[in-house]
Amino acid sequence: MADKRDYYEVLGIEKGASDQDIKSAYRKLARTYHPDVNKADDAEAKFKEVKEAYDVLSDSQKRAQYDQYGHQDPNQGFGGFGGGDFGGGGFSDIFDMFFGGGGGRTRNPNAPQRGNDLQYTMTLEFKEAVFGKEMDINIPRTESCDTCHGSGAKPGTQPEVCSVCHGSGQEEVVQNTPFGRMVNRRACSNCGGSGKIIKEKCSTCSGSGHVKKQRKVHIRVPAGVDDGAQLRMTGEGDGGLRGGPAGDLYIVIRVKADEFFDREGDDIFCEVPLTFAQAALGDEIEIPTLTEKVKLKIPAGTQTGTYFRLKGKGVPRLRGTGQGDQHVKVVVVTPSKLSDEQKDLLRQFSGLSGEHTHEQDQSFFDKMKRAFRGD
Incomplete structure (x- = not known):
């Protein structure tokens, strides 16, 4: 994470800054680098950097963790904030290698699975964010195939239980090592971990059990939302698999700058x-x-x-x-063009006020010029 800038440096604040200081710094920088306002090539990247810093420092728990560990988040292996996993299968693979499957932690490949969350960025005019707005948007999302009802098999047929893993979705590989005989459990190579074999695939979804569809969603943006706000719509994300619940849809608000306000x-x-x-x-x-x-x-x-x-x-x-x-x-506003009459009136006003105009002080400026010349 050496290439990441310190979040406090990104927002231009001290480490002990208050929540209000953090919020004010974010709003100022967000307006400066907002892609709708700033057309520089690096504006969008800087806007995202500012948003990431604010997301961490505005959350008391994330901020405390960042203050202690920096970008190195101990709860996410070596991934840091936004960060990654420990290899392909994480620590479960290590336990599986040495202890033969982890004692009952085997995932059921046929269990219901929750759908993925989706994100949609909505750009609003300044006053639309102030007063709120209702609108319909089309969201591309994954849904269960209507032809096979999610089974992936051609109508009139059924998936068969895998003959290798017997429906468990995993197979055991025995390895002889200097430490003894080790059993490694991994996804079944025959069924890909599904536990089932589809001999005749559905022509609509090609055996996946799900398809991409455009779904119309009605959005109610409440009055008073600000740039960077998120609206969560439960169950409007990707459809679940094998009867699992749908994921959620997150609407990220972007507000255009106003010419006057x-x-x-x-x-x-x-x-x-x-x-x-x-x-x-x-x-x-x-x-x-x-x-x-x-x-x-x-x-x-x-x-x-x-x-x-x-x-x-x-x-x-x-x-x-x-x-x-x-x-x-x-x-x-100081007028840039004056008529002769206006100039005369201002000179009269200046004289009545006891002020000296530039013309009256010309001798002073002449003296100053001579001083610079060394006369």
Whole structure:
């Protein structure tokens, strides 16, 4: 795992950072590297790296384990987080080699088997995530074959019990070693571990007992979901085998950036421009919110960078009641093109205020230039 960066370094935080610090760092970086916003070649890879770091550090149990062991997870052999297995069969193969099958741990090849979980990435517009959305999606998933009802055999026929393993799905191989006679148990080479032989295979599924189908699933995205959220739909994954339950479907939410609003938790932020006159004299301006336009009173003498809060105009709380707030930052815009009359009026204003314009201070700049020249 030497090629993996430290998760704290990825998020740009200290090891003792609070949960809120972790969340804030993740949201900032996720917006920066989101593939819908950042078109750089490495943006998607960095986005995934940030998401992986957040998934571990935001979970208290995973974080404690990471703090102690780093990327080397002792519970997963040498695989680390997201990591791997110990060889093909893991430690069970080692026990089987030395103890002849592990005393009753043999898996029944004909037992019901749960279907695989599936993942679907859903991209939402900013306001769709704020207010929620309902939609139908088509999911390709594995289901039991309707022709053979999952048996894999041609209709009118039945699978036969394997003559080598007698339906157990495993065969024993005896080896003579310097330590004595060893018995190794492995998947039956005749039936592939199924315990059955299909002589006449179903023409629909080619003997597998399952087929790929497009299944329509109705999704209800709750109001207030944020980028990176996951929705779990029980039983909407791959169908189970031999009567086993279906797996689950996980919907991963990706939220597009908005041109005007930024989001921090349940609060939203925006910037609005003010003219010098509006900031100096005060004004009442219209501010867009998520649902409507509202009036905002600007006091006289407002400075650039001042924030105003619109209570309850933020994002609906996903867990709980009410909504967050909207924070409005005002930025005083300096005009780039002025008429002669406007310039004269500003000079008059500057004189009345006791200020010195650039033209009046020209002698100062001349002195500074001469100092640099060494005159």
